Amino acid sequence: MEFLSDSIVLSRMQFALTAIFHILWPVLTTGMGIYLVIVEGLWLKTRNPDYYLHAHFWSKFYVLNFGIGVATGIPMEFQFGTNWAPFSEAVGNFFGSVIGFEASWAFMLEAAFLGIMLFGWERVNPTIHYLSTILVAVGANLSTLWILTANSWMQTPAGGELVNGKFVVHDYFEAILNPFMINSVLHMFFATLETSLFVIGGISAWYILQRRNTAFFSKSLKIVLAAAIAVAPLQIYIGHLSGEQVYHYQPTKLAAMEAQWKFSPAGKPADWSLLAIPNAKAEKNDWEITIPNALGYILEFKQNLSQPVRGLKEWKPEDRPKMVGLIYYAFRIMIGIGFFFAGLMLLSSLQWLRGKLSADNISQQRWLMWGWVFAAPLGYIAVESGWIVRCVGRQPWVLYGKIRTVDAASHLPASNVLVSLTSFTTVYTLLFIAALYFSSRIIRTGPNLDLPIPGVEITKPAVDTTPAEFVPDERPVEAQQ
Template structure:
């Protein structure tokens, strides 16, 4: 229990808790905002009330996630000043500016148009309302860009120089457009859309399994499936490209992802470990089960390596990640879920073509409904696993190659950090319970099928109170 007296460990645990919990909410609101834009565009083009009711129903889940995302995100950012003050001083000229851009440009844009999107259906013209929904979606996805740019800079710092314990920005564009940025933004943006569509498909499948609002949820399931048909395969390619990027810029992380302890020379055909039992104390895997020659095919698409690949034992113990088992299995969990979701999507498309995927099909083939219901939490698990690989695999560095995590943490009494960690745990557990209760209430109630689209003249704003 020595970790209870270790400020750095407790601060890392606290940031991990707040980051993992916060990530649950903007993931859905970001992808669902794009879904709402598509629905409203369909309604404007066709005037079909079904699309209008779709937009009104799914917007309820959007605003629930948006609210909890705001509440859970603020404590995470405040930790840069409380628990990670040396990091803020070291990289503040760039990191602080980018997080400021996210708040001023992206979050305020999303929040500013959110009120019109939710309450302006009968108060602004339909085109203005649609543009408000577009701005909400644009702001949400702009947040992804700025946050991933900042985090990518921690992975591959660029655009300036380090001296006297401080990063001096020389070119903001090069810092923002650091080597990790583009692929990271693409990978995360696709992940938000894919996970959001998994949630839509899961809720639709559950409702069809229950025989509720069959025409409504049959459409939403099919639309989510069409979007997944595009996104899921591209996400696998984007993930592969991100892994190749890691091999180029962060070889220690790659070695941890593959539990590779010894160097592999060009011309070899090393196996790819499917499962293993990494033992960092001995610098080896106690056992593993691998695919012969698989590593060279994954890294280079050829039977033999064309260049050397370093193993973890080629670095000093204090220069490489320690939690090799966590990184190893988090990577496989993320990749496995991505492949499984793509396979489920492909199977459902085939069944759609052969049977039409009529509402009664979901009750007849309950296994398919439950596969889609379980796919939603699996999508969240894949995203969280990816962030574990991204951040834990960067250790022992906070700013890769420049600032160690032990040097980035504030020197606080361990007891104070333990109290705040316990408080956040209780607070977030409470928020999660209420989110599940209100989310379940929205899903159980279902859509209002009597809701009619706005017609006639647009009403003005709500009257102000008078004395």
């Protein structure tokens, strides 16, 4: 329990907690924003009421995730000034500007048009409402752009130099377009979209298994399946490109990702360990299953094995990542989930081509529907695993190759950091329970299929306004009086 007296370790744990928890919510809003643009566009084009009802139903999840994302994102950014003040002072010239762009360009745009998207259906012109939905989606994805730009710059700092402990920017465009930036933004963009698609598909599959509104949810499942046909393989390819970049720019991270301890010279492909038990103290793997030469061929996909693969022993212990086992298995979890998504997409597409996903017989595909239900949370796990590889693998540097993590932390009493860490843990646990409750409530209630459709007249039973035929009162005169 020595870490409880180390403020730097506690600050890292706190930032890890807030980052891991926060990323759960914008992952869904960024991807689901695009889905809402699709279904509303289909509504405007076809005037099929189902698409209008889909837009209403899924927007409930959007606003729930948006609210929690805002509540958890602000404290995470405040930590740069509280727990990481030396880092903020050193890189604020660029890093602070990019974080400011995310708030002013992305969050403000998303928040400004969210109200119109949610409540403006019958209050504004349909074109204006659709434009609002598009701008909400654009704002959500601009957040991905700027956050990943800032983090990519931390991975491959460019556009300036450290002068007397402060990073002086010489070229903002070079800093923004740092070597990691494009692939990182694309990888995260497709990760959020893929996660959202399989969440929507998983919830739709659950309704189909329950035989609730089968025809309605078969539509949403087919929409996400059509999108996944393009997204799932693209994500795998972009992930491979990102791995190649790690090989060139962060060789220590790559060595940790693959638990590669020994040096493999050029012309001799390195073995790839499918599974292993890394032992950092002994600087070896205690047990492993390897595929001979595979790592070399994976890394040199477009080349001729002309470069060596460096092992962790090539660097001093203080210059390499510490938690090799965590990085190694987080990387494999991310890859495994990516290929599972691709496989599920392929099987579902084959069943679709065979006519097995029609509204009449989709409920009979129970094994396939359970596969989608199982896939619903996996995207979150893959995203979190990817960020663990990205950030833990960058250690011991906070700004790769320039500023060490130990030099970037504020000098705070460990007891103070422990109190804030405990408070965050308690509050975030309650928020997570609340999110699960309200999400399950939305799912249990289901879509309101009786919602009035704009522009569609509701047919009511005709009311006969013809005066009734006069019937003389045949009672005695005395009774009439």
